Amino acid sequence: MNDPSIASATARPQRKFSAVWLLPLVAVALSGWLMYKNFIEHGLVVNVSFANGSGITVGKTPVMYQGIDVGQVKALQLDEDLKGVTATLELSRQIEPLIREKTEFWLVQPQISLSGISGLDTLVEGNYISFKPGEGEPREHFTALYEPPPLASNVPGLRLRLQADALGSLAVGAPVLYQQIAVGEIEGYQLLEEGVEIIARIDPLHQHLVNSSSRFWRQSGFKVNAGLQGVQIDAGSVASILAGGVTFETPDKNRPAAEQDAEYRLYESREKAQGSRRVMVQFQNPDGLEEGASVRLRGQEIGRVESWQFSVNNPAEGADVTLEIKAPYHRFLNADTQFWLVKPEVSASGVSGLDALIGGPYVSVKLSAEGGEVPERYTALSEPPQARVQAPGLRIELRSDELGSVSVGSKVYYRKIPVGQVETVELSAHGVSVGVFIHERYAHLVHRESMFWNASGINVSGGLGGINIQAESLATIVAGGIAFHTPQVAKPQAAWEGLRYKLHPTYESTLVDVSREISLRFSTGSSITKGTEIKYQGIKVGEVYAVELDEDMNGVTVSARLSPSAKGLARQGSQFWLVKPQLGLAGTRNLETLVTGTYITVRPGSGKARNSFVALDKPPSLEKPKSGLNLVLTAPQRGSVKEGVPVLYRDVPVGEVFAYELSADATHTLIHINIKPRYANLVRKGSKFWNSSGVNVDVGLFKGANIRSKSIESLLEGGIAFATPEHAAHETPVAQGSRFSLHTKVDDRWLKWSPKIPLGTAR
Amino acid sequence: MSSRAFDKGLARCFSCGKLCQLSVQQHQASCCPRCDSPVSFRQSASLSYSWALTLAALALLVPANMLPILTVVSFGQGDPDTIMSGVIKLWEAELQAIAAVVFIASVAVPVAKLVVMLLLMLVVQLKLPLSKEQCTLLYRFIHFIGRWSMLDLFMISILVTVVHMGNIANVESGPAALAFGAVVVLTMLAADYFDPRLLWDLEHE
Numbered sequence: 001m002n003d004p005s006i007a008s009a010t011a012r013p014q015r016k017f018s019a020v021w022l023l024p025l026v027a028v029a030l031s032g033w034l035m036y037k038n039f040i041e042h043g044l045v046v047n048v049s050f051a052n053g054s055g056i057t058v059g060k061t062p063v064m065y066q067g068i069d070v071g072q073v074k075a076l077q078l079d080e081d082l083k084g085v086t087a088t089l090e091l092s093r094q095i096e097p098l099i100r101e102k103t104e105f106w107l108v109q110p111q112i113s114l115s116g117i118s119g120l121d122t123l124v125e126g127n128y129i130s131f132k133p134g135e136g137e138p139r140e141h142f143t144a145l146y147e148p149p150p151l152a153s154n155v156p157g158l159r160l161r162l163q164a165d166a167l168g169s170l171a172v173g174a175p176v177l178y179q180q181i182a183v184g185e186i187e188g189y190q191l192l193e194e195g196v197e198i199i200a201r202i203d204p205l206h207q208h209l210v211n212s213s214s215r216f217w218r219q220s221g222f223k224v225n226a227g228l229q230g231v232q233i234d235a236g237s238v239a240s241i242l243a244g245g246v247t248f249e250t251p252d253k254n255r256p257a258a259e260q261d262a263e264y265r266l267y268e269s270r271e272k273a274q275g276s277r278r279v280m281v282q283f284q285n286p287d288g289l290e291e292g293a294s295v296r297l298r299g300q301e302i303g304r305v306e307s308w309q310f311s312v313n314n315p316a317e318g319a320d321v322t323l324e325i326k327a328p329y330h331r332f333l334n335a336d337t338q339f340w341l342v343k344p345e346v347s348a349s350g351v352s353g354l355d356a357l358i359g360g361p362y363v364s365v366k367l368s369a370e371g372g373e374v375p376e377r378y379t380a381l382s383e384p385p386q387a388r389v390q391a392p393g394l395r396i397e398l399r400s401d402e403l404g405s406v407s408v409g410s411k412v413y414y415r416k417i418p419v420g421q422v423e424t425v426e427l428s429a430h431g432v433s434v435g436v437f438i439h440e441r442y443a444h445l446v447h448r449e450s451m452f453w454n455a456s457g458i459n460v461s462g463g464l465g466g467i468n469i470q471a472e473s474l475a476t477i478v479a480g481g482i483a484f485h486t487p488q489v490a491k492p493q494a495a496w497e498g499l500r501y502k503l504h505p506t507y508e509s510t511l512v513d514v515s516r517e518i519s520l521r522f523s524t525g526s527s528i529t530k531g532t533e534i535k536y537q538g539i540k541v542g543e544v545y546a547v548e549l550d551e552d553m554n555g556v557t558v559s560a561r562l563s564p565s566a567k568g569l570a571r572q573g574s575q576f577w578l579v580k581p582q583l584g585l586a587g588t589r590n591l592e593t594l595v596t597g598t599y600i601t602v603r604p605g606s607g608k609a610r611n612s613f614v615a616l617d618k619p620p621s622l623e624k625p626k627s628g629l630n631l632v633l634t635a636p637q638r639g640s641v642k643e644g645v646p647v648l649y650r651d652v653p654v655g656e657v658f659a660y661e662l663s664a665d666a667t668h669t670l671i672h673i674n675i676k677p678r679y680a681n682l683v684r685k686g687s688k689f690w691n692s693s694g695v696n697v698d699v700g701l702f703k704g705a706n707i708r709s710k711s712i713e714s715l716l717e718g719g720i721a722f723a724t725p726e727h728a729a730h731e732t733p734v735a736q737g738s739r740f741s742l743h744t745k746v747d748d749r750w751l752k753w754s755p756k757i758p759l760g761t762a763r
Numbered sequence: 764m765s766s767r768a769f770d771k772g773l774a775r776c777f778s779c780g781k782l783c784q785l786s787v788q789q790h791q792a793s794c795c796p797r798c799d800s801p802v803s804f805r806q807s808a809s810l811s812y813s814w815a816l817t818l819a820a821l822a823l824l825v826p827a828n829m830l831p832i833l834t835v836v837s838f839g840q841g842d843p844d845t846i847m848s849g850v851i852k853l854w855e856a857e858l859q860a861i862a863a864v865v866f867i868a869s870v871a872v873p874v875a876k877l878v879v880m881l882l883l884m885l886v887v888q889l890k891l892p893l894s895k896e897q898c899t900l901l902y903r904f905i906h907f908i909g910r911w912s913m914l915d916l917f918m919i920s921i922l923v924t925v926v927h928m929g930n931i932a933n934v935e936s937g938p939a940a941l942a943f944g945a946v947v948v949l950t951m952l953a954a955d956y957f958d959p960r961l962l963w964d965l966e967h968e
Contacts, residue, residue: 018808018811018812018815020808020811020812020815020816021811021815023815023816023819023949024815024816024818024819024822026819027818027819027820027821027822027823027945027949028819028822030822030823030826030942030945031822031823031825031826031942034826034830034938034939034941034942035825035826035829035830037938038826038829038830038831038938059841059842
């Protein structure tokens with residue numbers, strides 16, 4: 001059977017067990033390990049019910065815990081009852097101990113409020129599901145919260161409970177600011193029985209900033225303060241503008257730091273946080289007053305109008321305005337406190353409340369001393385109280401018949417420099433009493449003799465000589481003012497507190513006190529009125545202040561005052577008469593009185609001082625001129641000669657008639673002429689004077705008509721001409737008062753005389 | 764009845780091809796007189812090796828199908844897929860042809876191979892009266908098809924290396940890929956170790 005050609009195989013002992021059986025074991029082990037590893041990696045699966053699935057994406061929405069991704073949404077399906085969705089979450093095995101019965105899940109969505117980084121991260125990374133670890137038995141099914149629970153975060157920090165009436169614009173994540181730096185955030189809020197409790201977290205780094213004296217208030221967006229000073233915009237951080245925020249301050253830094261879960265009140269504003277007081281003020285007329293209008297003390301804001309409403313019972317009674325007065329000013333409220341409304345007022349007496357023109361009306365307050373009961377309700381003043389200036393200075397009183405345009409606050413000027421102001425204006429039995437305050441540094445300018453006058457407005461005095469406009473200053477035109485001057489006296493006496501003065505209506509009238517009062521008796525009072533001026537040499541020296549009928553009814557008594565400088569005019573022998581415009585062939589005079597009105601003029605006498613005069617009805621005859629050559633012409637008739645008629649030499653006026661009178665025996669007329677000094681030499685013995693008035697018409701049968709006339713002036717007014725013969729040139733000039741005869745007709749020969757006589761030097 | 768080499772006590776050395784005389788009674792391992800390689804009538808311990816490998820493959824088939832084999836992340840989105848979920852996804856994505864190919868190559872064939880292997884081994888072990896021709900046909904089939912199961916792994920390995928673009932697109936292999944590879948290799952080895960002559964030996968008993 002065995003083939004010898006085929007070698008037998010060599011025998012070898014056979015192993016009982018094959019190593020290949022290790023392979024299934026290895027495979028099982030490997031498989032088991034893979035499965036286990038996968039199971040571990042697969043994580044914990046829980047189901048969470050959400051109200052809706054918006055914002056949840058399968059495979060994408062992570063589950064975050066402490067900022068770390070600990071799981072994912074694996075599936076999302078509608079509930080069986082179709083009323084919600086159930087998300088299947090796959091969570092890391094590591095957090096399995098945290099997922100218990102009381103664990104709460106919620107969806108964190110981006111807040112469209114830029115409220116903080118926590119909101120921003122979801123904008124970039126998408127929504128995520130967060131949870132708060134709980135206790136109890138392990139569970140697999142949960143119901144998600146609608147919104148994050150109040151105390152969601154486990155971030156370390158100081159947690160504070162802020163009590164507020166309402167949540168306002170605060171959102172979870174809104175910053176908590178200290179000196180405008182975010183030191184924490186709002187973590188949540190919950191409804192209380194009354195109001196809202198807001199949980200704020202302060203970063204551990206800044207925890208020490210909070211203590212029992214801390215005050216919290218809402219950071220409200222931004223505040224715009226517009227006024228005459230400009231526009232001030234007060235804004236918190238951008239985030240706080242958008243999301244709101246809470247700001248706090250800690251006035252007393254020495255108190256021990258706040259403890260966890262300390263309770264604070266969240267105030268609506270910084271003012272309230274600092275402590276404020278509300279007072280009710282009744283305004284008769286809340287003209288344009290709005291909520292938020294400021295309450296100012298000396299122009300500085302110390303509070304705000306919180307609300308107002310018409311008086312409950314009767315709107316016609318005005319409005320009840322609730323004011324909020326900031327700390328520390330509210331401590332000064334008491335029964336003496338006064339409130340009034342400031343609104344823009346532009347009047348002749350001044351521009352007041354100009355700032356209210358832009359900022360709107362506001363309430364001004366006057367506080368007095370600290371302490372005292374605060375009444376339940378104030379009544380606002382209808383106008384500002386008369387404030388006393390709080391500065392050292394001199395206070396005097398002025399009395400006046402009427403107030404004029406002076407008002408409280410009007411300035412007091414000295415040499416057009418403001419040195420004080422009107423403090424009070426009061427009505428008294430005798431007129432108006434004006435309290436004036438003079439600053440201390442100017443008090444020495446006021447003497448007992450000082451004169452005060454109302455410097456308000458513009459004083460216009462006009463005449464043919466021009467118009468004179470006088471005003472103290474532009475301010476006084478608008479606002480009124482008082483000016484004073486202090487006359488120089490031998491023994492000046494300083495003014496003292498409370499001294500009384502008279503307030504004169506004008507500057508001129510201040511002079512009256514030192515002027516002379518005179519009385520003039522006129523036969524008629526026509527064209528004399530109060531204010532008629534008294535002039536001397538064309539200058540005003542006084543004024544009529546009263547015109548009265550005489551006791552005997554035959555004339556009028558004119559009372560006038562003469563200015564101090566013109567005292568000397570009222571003497572025995574002084575002559576007063578009324579100057580009226582004269583229009584006549586003989587001359588037009590005093591034309592200026594047509595414009596300025598009639599006036600009284602005076603020719604001073606030389607006797608003792610007198611106060612009572614009888615006025616002349618017409619101007620007195622011209623006084624014998626002191627210079628020049630005075631001559632007397634004798635004529636049978638006066639003709640057309642009268643005062644002012646010129647005396648002509650070669651048709652050149654060289655003098656004038658200053659008076660005429662009847663001779664003592666009434667046989668002829670005496671005409672007094674005056675030749676100007678320069679031409680005095682022209683009159684010599686032998687000179688011939690003739691009346692050159694009118695027209696000389698010489699008619700003859702053979703010589704025709706010869707009409708001769710002087711100048712038109714002399715034709716109208718008349719005139720006296722004279723000529724001097726050649727031989728008389730050697731004669732000496734005539735003496736003063738020489739007499740000449742006035743011829744009625746001229747001899748033709750006289751006209752041919754032409755002596756060479758040197759004229760006097762022109763002066 | 765035809766005679767077998769076994770009946771003549773002859774065996775051919777697998778290494779050098781030398782024909783040697785083996786004693787049938789001998790319960791010891793024999794060696795080639797020329798190259799000293801082990802010589803036996805049939806693949807030595809064919810059945811036990813096949814059993815061991817098949818069982819190992821069976822054990823690994825579980826993780827291979829249960830665990831994710833591939834994670835395709837595209838634009839940050841993507842989930843790990845097991846073989847079967849991948850097939851379903853492809854099918855749902857209207858890629859039925861590819862789904863069918865993947866299903867056949869990755870699920871049907873490995874499972875079929877193991878089932879056939881178990882069947883063949885049970886036939887030999889329990890001397891089941893089945894058609895030897897059909898059994899041989901099945902054996903040939905799994906022997907031929909076995910290597911094509913690696914198609915999946917080739918594809919995965921290529922994707923993993925090529926598609927590596929960060930968040931835009933990224934492919935990662937899962938733990939199942941390892942198990943699956945092992946299943947394929949083990950079944951191939953099992954098929955290799957299985958000696959089909961054992962089937963025919965049943966006819967002589």
